[in-house]
Amino acid sequence: MSSAxxxxxxPEAGHGGAVPSCSEVVPGAPRLPDVQERAWMGFLATHxxxxxxxxxGLAERFGLSLSALEVLARVAWHPDGRLRMNDLxxxxxxxxxxxxxxxxxxAGRGLIERSACPSxxxxxxxxxxxxxxxxxxxxxxxxxxxxxxxxxxxxEEEQLRLLGEVWEQLLGRCPGP
Amino acid sequence: MSSAxxxxxxPEAGHGGAVPSCSEVVPGAPRLPDVQERAWMGFLATHxxxxxxxxxGLAERFGLSLSALEVLARVAWHPDGRLRMNDLxxxxxxxxxxxxxxxxxxAGRGLIERSACPSxxxxxxxxxxxxxxxxxxxxxxxxxxxxxxxxxxxxEEEQLRLLGEVWEQLLGRCPGP
DNA sequence: CAAGATTGACATCTCAATCTTT
DNA sequence: AAAGATTGAGATGTCAATCTTG
Numbered sequence: 001m002s003s004a005x006x007x008x009x010x011p012e013a014g015h016g017g018a019v020p021s022c023s024e025v026v027p028g029a030p031r032l033p034d035v036q037e038r039a040w041m042g043f044l045a046t047h048x049x050x051x052x053x054x055x056x057g058l059a060e061r062f063g064l065s066l067s068a069l070e071v072l073a074r075v076a077w078h079p080d081g082r083l084r085m086n087d088l089x090x091x092x093x094x095x096x097x098x099x100x101x102x103x104x105x106x107a108g109r110g111l112i113e114r115s116a117c118p119s120x121x122x123x124x125x126x127x128x129x130x131x132x133x134x135x136x137x138x139x140x141x142x143x144x145x146x147x148x149x150x151x152x153x154x155x156e157e158e159q160l161r162l163l164g165e166v167w168e169q170l171l172g173r174c175p176g177p
Numbered sequence: 178m179s180s181a182x183x184x185x186x187x188p189e190a191g192h193g194g195a196v197p198s199c200s201e202v203v204p205g206a207p208r209l210p211d212v213q214e215r216a217w218m219g220f221l222a223t224h225x226x227x228x229x230x231x232x233x234g235l236a237e238r239f240g241l242s243l244s245a246l247e248v249l250a251r252v253a254w255h256p257d258g259r260l261r262m263n264d265l266x267x268x269x270x271x272x273x274x275x276x277x278x279x280x281x282x283x284a285g286r287g288l289i290e291r292s293a294c295p296s297x298x299x300x301x302x303x304x305x306x307x308x309x310x311x312x313x314x315x316x317x318x319x320x321x322x323x324x325x326x327x328x329x330x331x332x333e334e335e336q337l338r339l340l341g342e343v344w345e346q347l348l349g350r351c352p353g354p
Numbered sequence: 355c356a357a358g359a360t361t362g363a364c365a366t367c368t369c370a371a372t373c374t375t376t
Numbered sequence: 377a378a379a380g381a382t383t384g385a386g387a388t389g390t391c392a393a394t395c396t397t398g
Contacts, residue, residue: 042344167219
């Protein structure tokens with residue numbers, strides 16, 4: 001997804017910028033105060049730019065999407081080398097059906113195999129294969145290197161710590177049903 | 178999009194959490210150091226949770242996606258009440274083709290109209306209609322209220338300022354062609 | 355030829371319906 | 377009835393091809 005929050009139009013806005021400058025504002029346009037707007041718009045723009053870059057690198061080198069890598073890696077490094085479909089969906093930011101189709105895809109490439117769950121016939125295990133473990137290792141290594149160079153290294157340790165606090169304050173305000 | 182970075186599997190991971198706790202780690206799994214991981218994973222999880230919530234509210238009350246609102250609002254508050262398709266695509270985080278189809282959709286609801294550009298026959302203007310301006314006003318008002326309550330208010334002014342700095346440090350490391 | 359706009363083909367992702375098992 | 381897994385339908389988004397105009 002990438003979706004943005006509307007920003008007041010900049011007349012004949014420049015063609016290149018990731019975040020519109022928002023210097024020229026039309027009277028009457030609802031806006032957020034500057035500090036808030038920069039924090040919010042930058043959040044969206046940064047997410048968009050970073051995930052696009054990471055997706056592109058992974059796709060080119062390993063034929064994996066971020067979601068596929070997430071699934072593959074979680075199965076690969078589970079102590080049992082297998083994980084039930086539902087448990088896969090829970091930790092990831094993915095729906096059950098998406099996980100089912102991702103596993104289809106990875107199974108088609110011989111990176112994962114499905115097998116029945118003996119203790120609960122409803123369940124299905126996703127098993128990592130040798131090829132899957134090997135690819136997961138290389139892809140994850142590359143991916144973390146990318147995250148370091150694009151996200152970690154441009155920031156100070158203190159900024160990273162503060163980001164962690166911010167996410168903690170923002171998350172988990174969804175009371176269950 | 179929502180896509181996540183793989184996190185080392187938590188055995189029988191809990192079913193509710195947005196961010197896996199990552200306390201149990203399998204030896205051999207590539208990882209980022211804790212502070213880095215919290216900053217990065219929280220970033221992804223927060224983006225996912227916030228945009229889902231905002232999308233849902235807008236869709237339910239106004240039948241608009243975030244992208245549709247972005248397009249509608251930019252046209253509505255442009256000084257001329259109109260904008261060329263290409264200029265629409267540039268400021269937004271959207272491709273030209275997506276903008277073209279969003280304008281189709283909005284035009285079908287009578288919120289926007291297309292018209293030829295006299296000075297350049299290749300160009301097409303998207304005009305805001307009265308109905309479009311009215312809806313944009315209400316939807317944007319609602320949307321900013323949501324952003325305030327979900328993103329701005331849980332944070333301190335100082336944290337918002339720091340976020341702005343972080344995005345500035347992370348963005349714009351893409352040298353043009 | 356390059357630029358603006360549209361279209362077709364395809365990837366990604368979610369929701370709702372379904373089927374099986376508990 | 378509820379839970380796990382899959383499937384169908386549809387929304388959202390991109391890339392590449394095309395068509396028109398500069």
